[in-house]
Amino acid sequence: MKLLMTEERERAIAIGLITDRTRRQQGEEYLDELVLLADTAGAVVVRKVFQERNRINSATFIGSGKALEVGRLVEDEKIDLVVFDDDLSPVQVRNLEKVIKCKIIDRSGLILDIFASRAKTKEAMTQVELAQLQYLLPRLTRQWTHLSKQYGGVGTKGPGEQQIETDRRAIRTRISRLKEKLEHISREREVQRKGRKEMIRVAMVGYTNAGKSTLLRLLSGADVLVEDRLFATLDTTVRAVTLGPAKTILLSDTVGFIRKLPPHLIASFRSTLAETAEADILLHVVDVSHLSFEEHIAVVNDTLHELNAQGKPTIYVFNKIDKLADRSLLHGLSKEYSPAVFISAERGLNISSLKQELLTLAAHDSSEQTISIKQSDYGTIAKLHEIAEIIGKEYENNSVIVRFRVSQKNMDRLKKLLGKRFTVAGQD
Ligand SMILES: Nc1nc2c(ncn2[C@@H]2O[C@H](COP(=O)(O)OP(=O)(O)OP(=O)(O)O)[C@@H](O)[C@H]2O)c(=O)[nH]1
Ligand SMILES: [Mg+2]
Known part of the structure; x- marks a missing residue:
């Protein structure tokens, strides 16, 4: 794993919750995973904080006393970032920002950040951007100044209502564009999959x-x-x-x-x-x-x-x-x-045992079948070519007898398609 030097990395506090349902040990394991996520995103967790609460505080998530405590820690320890293991509501973020003077991010935000920095292909980048904007939209508030900077809006006070509305519209338009783009990519993929x-x-x-x-x-x-x-x-x-x-x-x-x-x-x-x-x-x-x-x-x-x-x-x-x-x-x-x-x-x-299990399952999954179809039934014959591997054909009067190998899934589709006309000529 390539680690950046500690001085170059953002210093973070990770906050986890221990409730009745989550035992202490499990809470700690969860937080360890969050530390790993933060590390992947380029931050180093210098402090872990646990909040023991049976009910989540709707205003600040961790309760106002604990929030003040974290706020002090942030100042004393020169913290750049506070990461919550659970997802915060936009209101909770806003309230926390009043007492914790650094970036506040929740688990979803962190994962989205990692995905954004990892995405390399057109498809992955489009998918991540769409998810990021959908995550962002309800969180766009007066406190939130990032877009206003990017769009050359109001500087120090955060965007005004009008600016937020403009930003929201811009995001919605972008979301529709991205969805169209993904639709297009997904059709291309479907064609590729059909070929296989x-x-x-x-x-x-x-x-x-x-x-x-x-x-x-x-x-x-x-x-x-x-x-x-x-x-x-x-x-x-x-x-x-x-x-x-x-x-x-x-x-x-x-x-x-x-x-x-x-x-x-x-x-x-x-x-x-x-x-x-x-x-x-x-x-x-x-x-x-x-x-x-x-x-x-x-x-x-x-x-x-x-x-x-x-x-x-x-x-x-x-x-x-x-x-x-x-x-x-x-x-x-x-x-x-x-x-x-x-x-x-x-x-x-033990790779050979894995291959053996795969062979066993694969043999279970597909079978050889023979059916008789009217020669004039072009639709069914075409469908058969599409979803099965044709092994042989024999013509008899007005019918064609087709031998084919088919997966269980496609066999079920075929049965549905043919309904009463489905007659098995023979099977091995
Ligand atoms: N000791 C040991 N390490 C392994 C083994 N298999 C994989 N690893 C290591 O585990 C790490 C993750 O492996 P990957 O193959 O990238 O895991 P992945 O499931 O593709 O992970 P993502 O793509 O991040 O979802 C790498 O450092 C591997 O070298 C194994 O059998 N033994
Ligand atoms: Mg992988």
């Missing part, structure tokens, strides 16, 4: 830093970016992987997930995540050496739900076993998560 319909598509998913890109690199030999930092990958890469003779699948690697990923971000990354949503099989990659790996699994499963990608045949890939001092816990995991494999993508350990 006949191969089995496997998508890797997982918490950020679990080792997805390392695994893609190992399996496909592709030169993809691997880094020990959060959100190294922000795009989707698809590569062909050969599992055995005449058995090639398409494997995709995509953006990692994290606890409390801002909803705007998930929504605007839909075109990047479409490969995941449409995959036939998922590889859920888990960093099993991480203390909170089970919570990570739950977060990833929840995010899959939001993407409508839950319930697909899934292999749990427990990665980084080389980092485990004690591997006895793996036995229990293989009972709880099935099918599961235990690998090290970095050291290349």
